[in-house]
Amino acid sequence: MATDKVKNRLFKDIVNPVWEGFYVWGHGWPGWPERYGQFKNSTEVYAPIREIYGPVGSYYGDNGAMAGAYAAIYDNPYDNRAKVTYVMSNMISEYGASAFTHETPHLNDRIAYFGDYGRREGTDVEAYAQGLLQSPATQGHQGGYGALGLNMAFERENDGNQWYNTNPNKLNSREAIDRYMKGYNDTLMLLDSLEGEAVLNQGNQDLNNACFKKVDKQLRGNSKNQYDQVRSLSDSEKAINLTSIDDLVDNNFMTNRGPGNGVYKPDDFSSAYVNVPMMSAIYGGNTSEGSPGDMSFKHNTSRLWGYYGYEKGFLGYATNKYKQEAKAASKDTLGDDFIISKISEGQFNLLEDFKKAYFKEVKDKSSHGLTTVAIDGTTISSYDGLLALFKAAVAKDAATIKTDNKGNKSVSTSHTTKLKEAVYKKLLQETDSFTSSIFK
Template identity: 25%
Template sequence: MKTKQGLVGTKYSIGVYDRITSDSWKYRNMVLPLLTLPERSVFVISTISSLGFGAYDRYRNKEHQANGDLNSFVEKSAHETAERQRDHYDYWYRILDEKGREKLYRNILLYDAYKFGTDHTEGKATEVANFDNPNPAMKHFFGPVGNKVGHNGHGAYATGDAVYYMGYRMLDKDGAITYTHEMTHDSDQDIYLGGYGRRSGLGPEFFAKGLLQAPDQPSDATITINSILKHKTSDSTEGQRLQVLDPTTRFNDAADLQNYVHNMFDVVYMLEYLEGQSIVKQLDAYQKMTALRKIENKYVKDPADGNDVYATNVVKNLTEDEAKKLTSFDSLIDNNILSAREYKAGTYERNGYFTIKLFAPIFSALSSEKGTPGDLMGRRIAYELLAAKGFKDGMVPYISNQYEEDAKQQGQTINLYGKERGLVTDELVLKKVFDGKYKTWAEFKTAMYQERVDQFGNLKQVTFKDPTKRWPSYGTKTINNVDELQKLMDEAVLQDATGTRWSNYNPEIDSAVHKLKRAIFKAYLAQTNDFRSSIFENKK
């Protein structure tokens, strides 16, 4: 890739001058203002997929003053941001096929908001400047270029060919996470999804937050992939880190990505199975009603295209009769059960900002009997397919319209804005991805749990920080087999079931199960070097 980037005058070049003078660049009037800037007031960041512009004074405040370290602070931050953006698209370059890689060479415009601080500004500048503003960045560059930016109250927004930072700033660390979010909106249909487009009924936010966007923090207890931030074991946050340490060394190709997610799910499925067993064998019906909920689909006519085949997930509390049916682990799958710990009762609207929790099980394999899955189940199953079949052969067919023609040939169609289109159903995806191996999604889910249960005898010993010890104690525990871990889980589940649940309940503080699972996961993450190997012996 580096060789291509040095090809001056081609689409592969990441030289700023090459980019802004190319035939495909929309704002060719940038050349003269950029070349004649009288002072350091504008920074530019170029990667294979984006070209970013911002003002130094976006970062000016009491802490970073014009006559102080403003210039050095901005330039250091710009270099760090350039490296992060580069690393993010190195990640995508490595996991996409050749066709997808070629499409990464493009010019997505990035603009930092026109919000300029002074030496007296507290924190971030918030006042929006217009083209008449005397600020040197506006006077000598943004004004002459004339690209009007619609400022709003969002953190950032994407338009398909551009990304505009609003509340977030391009050069901040959270601006890097924002980059992965907004660039997903500008990349998913034609690039990440193999050119097949989003699966009908799945909104743009489905693909970003909780799916292809990087996690907000290394400590996020969510099923997500860190594709942009390099962490260090010497970081103050290392003790809480649950995400990949360094994506540039962990993911060399798509096989590495599947390896990571599959080995991560070895831990996830194992801990979910043990928790599920503890619940069904120990808790009475009323305790199960507190610990668990169920997930269902409802279908509402889409306000845009008029179809009613896109599922909306609804999480409901259990009745006593429903709780009494939960007598085996398989009954948790068959009755579409999930944890009440982090999934509140209510409607999870389509196109929402949801994440799938690492330590709160979704035992259910609820599929859409009509067409497209809901936002919770869709994200969870997408990652389970990535673990089982990989990105291109598992996740992409499920979240894209890859099988649209197959659906059409089978007579499964919908009308989209006056045009007949194939409707990709969950049933069709299951049949195609697994070549008819599983009759139902529940059968697939049961098999995934069983794959791990069959390996329980090979579980590697692990030593972890004992979550029952109060800070600042650093006591540890060692488990040598699954039976020992099951005993600890039994104790934690009973403790949660018999303890007081406050109105401001927080699993990180109040749940013995959550804390046990976090400690085990963290220990295996470290022991396997970010899941480069399995937690089971004799398994890669």
């Protein structure tokens, strides 16, 4: 995936050690040895630490079990002290492999992964790993499975029950990865369009107010940089007459599912770990004149990577590729508005305009034919065929609307999300992990 400009550095200049943790598994011994292999409250000694790691100065403690693994990085991206250190996670496990794909972006994001452009200003290390470049594992505590991600670690059966590309060995070139990301994002945009249209077609204001919430802007001090503030709809927003997907985009609405309400920051070590579930629809772009919020950053990076490819879309949005051009244009900050104009070569000035065009494109293409899928015994090969299923699922969910003592509406979306997941997984299967287009 790395560009030709930096590919050689990945092999020659950026060689980082990975240390397995010293927790002794499967021996019946009491856990983590001390510096020269001794165990607390035991006469047992662990020879590898006594003979090698302790004497050469490579022993480390268990960090109070504060981390499964961590990356040591320095201001100089070429600093040869950089490394990945496992603590409580077992490297030779599915979760350990996933953790490896989380930590290595921290080591390589400024050069090899990002074309030597560096991280986009206003972000930090955790904006890029979990929920974006990490390969999600089926196990573990981080909730990444079923959220945005790319599988570069695990071979899985193409059995119609997968969330990600089933064989990372097939993603052996930038072109192959871009093809996958195109099909992946086309499919998610299609499903978000179907869900939104099916909800709005019910003509039920209470349902609209229960199904959607707002992605708002929270400015960072006096700068133009912003955070995402995900919140419930205000009274005035509940009165909006929503009739189209464009209305959802213009109002920066999303489905009232995860991520939960709160503020998401790409520059911290808390909310920056947010995962964006694939089955949650984020309709707007929350265009920033500076750095975006973390949820929007991950979502927008994925969509732009899918539509424009790695070099143009990913590097253009997620890095400082256009920083100098923004400065030359007298911009104090590198904003979404400037970036989308550069990436689209002047076609779009707002991410919302890009999203509306993308939604229209996937609907138009699918109206001419889709990869055939069988859902609950029904064979579907068009947008209208899928829309009929989504309308029926939403109608079932609408029957569950509840009102709390403050007048707020809530609704179960279980039928809709179950259908959405089924269609996604079938399209992934039938296209062999999007090696072919979902459109006919």
